[in-house]
Amino acid sequence: MADYPLIADHGLIGDLQTAALVATDGSVDWFCSPRFDSPSIFGALLDHTRGGHFRMRPTADIVTSKQLYFPDTAILVTRFMTEEGVGEVVDFMPVSASAAPTGRHRLVRILRCVRGQITFAVEIAPRFDYGRENHEAHLSDDGVVFRGPRTSLAVHLVREPGDERLAEGALDEEGDVHARATLTAGMVRGAVLETGATEARAVRAAEVQQLFDETVRFWKSWLRQSTYSGRWRETLHRSAITLKLMTYAPTGGLVAAPTAGLPEQVGGERNWDYRYTWVRDASFSVYSLLGLGFREEAAAFATWLRDRVQDQRADGAAPLQIMYRVDGSSDLSEEILEHWEGYRGSSPVRIGNGAADQLQLDIYGEAIDSVYFADRHGIQAGHPGWLKLVEVLNWLADNWDQPEEGIWETRGGRQDFTYGRLMCWVAFDRGIRLAASLGRPAPVDRWRQERDAVYNQIMEKGWSHERQAFVQHYRTDVLDASLLRMSNVGFVSPTDPMWDSTLRAMDGELVTDSLVYRYDPAASPDGLRGSEGTFSLCTFSYVDALARAGHLDKARVTFEKMLTYANHLGLYSEEIALTGEQIGNFPQAFTHLSLIDAALRLNKILDQATPTLRAQPLSTIPGRQPAMAAATAAGTAGEGAGAAATSRPTAAPGDPPAG
Template identity: 35%
Template sequence: MASRIEDYAMLGNCRSAALVARNGSIDWACLPRFDSASCFSALIGEDANGRWRIAPADAGATNTRRYIDGSLVLETVWTTTTGRARVVDFMPFEGEQVGIIRIVEGIEGCVDFDAVLTIRFDYGNAVPWVKRLDEETMTAVAGPDLLVVRSPVALEGEGMQSVARFAVREGETVPFALAWGPSHLPPPPATDAHVALRDSLAFWERWSGRCNDSGEWSDIVRRSLVVLKGLSYLPTGGIVAAPTTSLPEQLGGQRNWDYRYCWARDATFVLSALVNAGYHDEASAWRDWVRRAVAGSPDQLQVLYGLAGERRLEEFEVPWLAGYEGAKPVRIGNAASMQFQLDIYGELVGAFAHAIRHGVTLQPEADEVQAVFLEHLERIWREPDEGIWEIRGEPRHFVHSKVMAWLAFQRAAEQDRHGRDPAFTYRWRAVADEIRADILARGVDPERGCFTQSYGSKELDASLLLVTLTDFLPPDDPRIAATVRAIEEDLLVQGFVRRYDTRSGVDGLPPGEGEFLPCSFWLVENYVLLGRLDEARELFVRLIGLSNDLGLLAEEYDPRSKRLLGNFPQAFSHVALVNAAFSLAHGYSATADSHATPEAIDPQGVRA
């Protein structure tokens, strides 16, 4: 049975990721890419669907754990009645080779350990052919996949798993190295575990040491940025929403989605966080990924893509996996890739404008590409869409989507680059003015004076907290305060923000989900924008208190069961944390900065 979501740590090497439970079991790993079929699937199945546990034989052993010095290298210190030992887990950076290394080291006394390895390819379904090559090397093969495991401690077959029992004394180390390779080629070469550890720590130290200061929140901001870096796919610059699939938004429920892909919208928020933190190289890599992924006809723009920009992400169910705590179905792929979500156009144009303002250059053809997209958006902005939350129901005229369409034309009109045809500026400004008038006429509740979820509706939607963070209206406009107040009245649950009303099942699924953490961080930024700084700080402190002991956040939180819910760790949550922290540190909204006009930000980055 899988552990609580908050009991997991993530290992990563910017190509893939693995989740390690507090009990020493790796219950999830997809190799060689984030979106590859998993070889350890106990997280969303049973132990027999694949896991790799290394832990003391003493059932009463206790442990503490931490990430080493701004890295994704996990150190777990175990204490037993006979001694202490530590296990260092990481995914090495070594060319194209992808794998997991675990080093067991004695600290004092003598500690007996058990290692239990159960490999199941194809999401826990394919039993491999296991073969021993020599005393220290075994291989497991099924179909296209090969795993080679090397250790001075021999793993022996017991039933349908491989087991080793060994002891470590003070100063002794026992390494285990697992590497993936194509099954039709020779096994990947051996890796020196200690050299790989040194190199991995050096990589993370160089990277996390470049982070801009964010005042008293610098440590937790740096941790979130390391998570975001770990969720990036180094070969292409794509950034996955999360390394997992089908961790439920409600325990036992059906809101179980595959997040191992690159959402265009999420990436724009990640861009703003990276730029604010000083990581221009990563922002440039994201820029190039976007250009490749969305190039071509603008009517083919997708909500999400594969790691290299793949478009076909068909969704299917995996019936042989029991689901996390019984939450079924387990889904692979994501049908939302084919949805029409109008807001993406505005997010992309706004993100590029933000990047340019902070020194990230665009390609020479950027104006031409942008003009093609805006011409398409000019034709379609009046159409209903599925909205930011990918509601699987009838399309609607979502206010957030319309405001993001306005943002696209507004930003395009504001851009002043050499050689631009001034006719474009007049044209885009005219369309922006038309959309703005439409929203104010149809997207504001005349009784409450606040924005609504969609035209003609009385319902609210937490995406309106992003609407208020654009410069669609000035911060002192009464409709801004009224919208924040209405969301506090209708969508706050024990102090946390719900995305929208899911209790009635109006989105086509059974009712219920946890409170969406990014929305609560957006409320922090709105408090900053409105000058409610004490409330902003109080809410931010509550939110970061939901992180697990390693500073990791999932997508949602259930204040009733006091558990994290949804895929984990979630990029959207960590991006929202970073931007909220910068907002508090500098006294302005970091998300609003990415949506604001250049003239609205003074040279020091403080809202004028």
């Protein structure tokens, strides 16, 4: 549908409490305030007629438009080339010095004529509360104020003395503003959108220049904390900035994506709200951010996780939900926006997430492994935090051996998922190691007994002699890309024949031209209709697994190919369709986390590699189709987070992973 730009045709800006997507045509298509998980103000991404937008673009025919980030920042520049001149829209959100939550957020949009003369058409059409709240608009010489029953928004004009005011005719019957601004070379105008404000005021060009300079200093100062100097440095830094943009500063929670409802298949029903903090994703962020040198963010998540565990119920229920709102609250009731058509007709559009109450046992391994990893980097839990960790592991000792929904948040019934059991093994193993290294009191004999029971169960029931591979759950022979983490966490050696056989089986069935599907849903129904693309985080996990197993040439080629699927700004959504189009929520944190981890691992092993190691081949197994056909690539519900790799060297079971 021509009215919808591609998902990948967007850039992300934000202020560490909320974010906006700006398309290459100069339109703000998605913006929620005051938080990531608040109702939308602009939502054209999910309904181009009823969603609302804030568009700035030339009136003349555009020869071409380009987007770039101002180097080492989250400031987005959209450039328009026309026959009359060259113009720019510079978009950013100033970052407050305080991490306290606030209802006031500013989105700065600077119009600049670079060459010749250019006239910009400006359309401001907010739709509060996902388009469910009506508004009134009030014009003044200095801008416009939009007011709804619960929402207010001021747009301050960037103007100089003598500029024309907005004409009364700029306001249409819908309460939207339409205006034009003609600029010659060197002129700067624009607007500053401010949520929660009730009056508009004039803003001088010097003031927005100061905001620009302060925002540049913030991002460059933050990025200077990075200690990474290896291969693909700019790519990793862009992923780090993207992850920072998706972190809610007041709590340290990392949202899975800043968007909701973007489809895993255009026209399909797999449309989920990702604007929440998953325990799994946020746990993996510790590896990635510490691997690059960003200690403050890793410590902030440790605090976030401690607070969630302290909130646990005393009624015997699971001590952790799989996800929370950015403020740590647990109400994520799911509803459908019946009045929105969805991206390119992909309905239903869901807000909230009904998977929040699912039982997913793997989150305990991921959370405790991140605590262990942080501890080895000098970020230690205090006594109250240790007591809560003991409570969590004692609960897990009583509850690990039961069916669950699994990492992919299936809605087709619980199973004994091998990945869930694997991460239970990790939880007990890391708890034992922490107790020993810190000298803390704990029932380690019981934990050791449960750890060994999990190990033996996986080897007995999670291994398929017919497939000669570890499989998705105990009642199937379906392969699952989440298990690419088995060597990463030290459950098997990367040179173990059972692991080599599993890798070869995955290569023959789940991999297509280096891209990796989660699993074959035709053989493992997940309770939903439709198909999906390859999962980008699984592809990066595949790179990590290949590198650890010594298949360096294949790992590097796979990684380099995957880099070609990024959008023009280096951003990734959740999945890649058969056409190479990015689909799913955008940008996705887990994809960028797994990119960083794969690059860290691959860079380190390449530096240490010998010619013999680099030459090891990876063959495929006979008797299976080379890769799943796209038509059978159906997926599952939910958050879609998966098998991200860590930056730790692998250890065999019984040996402590190197930090």
